[in-house]
Amino acid sequence: MHITMENIHKAFGANKVLEGVDFTLEPGEVHALMGENGAGKSTLMNILTGLFPQNEGKITIDGKQIQFKDSKEAERAGLAFIRQELNIWPQMTVLENLFIGREKRNAFGVLKEKEMKTLAEAIFSRLDISIPLDKEAGACSVGEQQMIEIAKALMLDAEVIIMDEPTAALTDREIEKLFKIMKELTASGVSLVYISHRMEEIFAICDRITVMRDGVSVATSFIKDTNFDEIVKQMVGRELEDRYPARNPKYGEVVMEVSGLTRKGVFEDISFSVKEGEILGVSGLMGAGRTEIMRAIFGLDGFDSGEVKIGGKPISIKNPACAANEGLAFITEDRKDEGLVLDFSIRENIALTNLKSFSPNGIVKNKDETAFVKLMVERLKIKTESQETPAGNLSGGNQQKVVIAKWVGTSPKVLIMDEPTRGIDVGAKREIYNLMNELTERGLAIIMVSSDLPEVLGMSDRILVIHEGKVSGELRSEEATQEKIMTFATGGN
Known part of the structure; x- marks a missing residue:
């Protein structure tokens, strides 16, 4: 064609x-x-x-x-x-998703499930996919x-x-x-x-x-x-001299410590710390448990044992609200379903986590809210004609910037960024990297989970590598290479 x-x-x-x-x-x-x-x-x-x-x-x-x-x-x-x-369609099975709107039926309108399964198994075999056809797609x-x-x-x-x-x-x-x-x-x-x-x-x-x-x-x-x-x-429309801006970190005190964090069958005995002004990269193959660890720390999912300290003080994180109150912020890898309310405007999304700042007496001060959102839109260079544009109308990269703005506005102590530049172009990536540098210069600690090895190497001060739910290695930026990271990520020494 x-x-x-x-x-x-x-x-x-x-x-x-x-x-x-x-x-x-x-x-x-x-x-x-x-x-x-x-x-x-x-x-x-x-x-x-x-x-x-x-x-x-x-x-x-x-x-x-x-x-x-x-x-x-x-x-x-x-x-x-x-x-x-x-x-x-998350509530439907894998097979139902494969044939939705194109179901095979006989002359009486009855589904020809055996034929559909045969076709699905053939294409899955071709792609070397081993997902059960009766599994719920949302799982x-x-x-x-x-x-x-x-x-x-x-x-x-x-x-x-x-x-x-x-x-x-x-x-x-x-x-x-x-x-x-x-x-x-x-x-x-x-x-x-x-x-x-x-x-x-x-x-x-x-x-x-x-x-x-x-x-x-x-x-x-x-x-x-x-x-x-x-x-x-x-x-x-211009040259990018370097893909990653230079980092000149000035570390402060240890701001967060995680000790022995365990969730049976998912991750085990996870221990690490992060300092003020530091970017801690978290690497590993998909399915290693990186995201699950961060979700547990932020209170999205539970854990069976272990301890999280902020500023040397043990904290209890029952849910994301507790985590945010303790100075944690989490930029999810799934911006569409978890990071944004797509029907809400840019203003509403950015202000969502900052309502207390604009409503000291329970009444939102619209002028303060608008000024804050304007500052964040300009600072992150979000391309939009209006604060009232629905987040769902933005490109993927600009949606990601809104998610970042939403959490940066809370002035957190620790910012967890899970795949922060996934689906974002090189120009927008550079803007986010510059913002990360700016935030760490102010003393913020950043934990960056990324599948992009050049990004991990280019932006991290230290790198934690996860393999099958365990910490398999830790590298300083000056000693880290793609080969060393992949060795740890695949269970090597």
């Missing part, structure tokens, strides 16, 4: 999102689509797959101009879209849910598959599986649009790249003819 999109424009009211985008897709190629958050990548693909129409421009498929009425029509024509925000990990979405797309026998940040929640082994499948698909003539902020993946798997900036396509080139620095310059 050959696709051409010419001079595509799209505006939502006064907000101009696309202002002249050209994009072509050849049969059997992997075409990367890159740009900062808010550049218009997802909007362009939503137009291609019929979610909404463009205001100007035309779409041609195999020489014929076309305009899909909705995503179902696009699917029937052979286009599948695996979205960054997973479309999983699956984020990585497993991502693989379910990929399986759904492959079951459509699509000629074009659009993947929006498909590896954000996958383990290295799952990513290897995905890349293998992608190569098989392109060898059979299937075309892939690959939206990702992981530059190393772009160079590993893609044939061509189109870069977007501020709603315009600025360059298209073969991967072999470009490089990291050139792509970054095209994306942000």
Whole structure:
């Protein structure tokens, strides 16, 4: 399938999102689509797959101009879209999710479960997925849910598959599986649009790249003819001299100590400390228990034994409210379901954790609230026309900035950041790294959980490595390497 999109424009009211985008897709190629958050990548693909129409421009498929009425029509024509925000029904089984809206029925309308199971088992075998088909989808990990979405797309026998940040929640082994499948698909003539902020993946798997900036396509080139620095310059309109800003930490006292933290079957005997002004990186393979440890410390989940001290004093954390009162803040890896109220405005989300500051007598001081939110929006460079914009209308990167603003505003002693830059472009990442440096210079302690090894190495002062629910190693930044981290992460010494 050959696709051409010419001079595509799209505006939502006064907000101009696309202002002249050209994009072509050849049969059997992997075409990367890159740009900062808010550049218009997802909007362009939503137009291609019929979610909404463009205001100007035309779409041609195999020489014929076309305009899909909705995503179902696009699917029937052979286009599948695996979205960054997973479309999983948590109360339904894995099998039901795979066939939702496409159930196999006999002449009497009765489900042909045996046939559906056979088809599902075949695609799972191809992807080397071992998730039980009768498992409730909500009980699956984020990585497993991502693989379910990929399986759904492959079951459509699509000629074009659009993947929006498909590896954000996958383990290295799952990513290897995905890349293998992608190569098989392109060898059979299937075309892939690959939206990702992981530059190393772009160079590993893609044939061509189109870069977007501020709603315009600025360059298209073969991967072999470009490089990291050139792509970054095209994306942000400037050169980023270093991916990670220099750190000159000045440590204060130990602000938090964790001793012998244990939750049976999940993690065991977790002990570490973090100082004022320090960034403690937490690394390990997906499923090692990193997130579960942080959720327990913040009171989201319980633990069986162990102790947490703040400023040398043992604290009791029964729930997140208790944790926040003790000076802890937690930026979750799941911004959509746990970090934001998507229907609430930017103002309401940022103010949510700071209501006491604006309502000393139980009445919100609107002027103080508005001024504070304005400060946070400017400080974190959140792209929006108004504080009243619903958080759900923002790009993924700007949603993440709202989550960070929400917690930074509480002036915590310890800030736990779980995958703080997942799904965020290089320019926005740099802004968050600069903010992290600024916060630690003020004495804040940061615990950063990350699956991005270069990020862990680039921003951490110390690195704690978790393997199968236990601390397998600790490294100072000056001695840490990717090889050493991976050795500890896989259970080596």
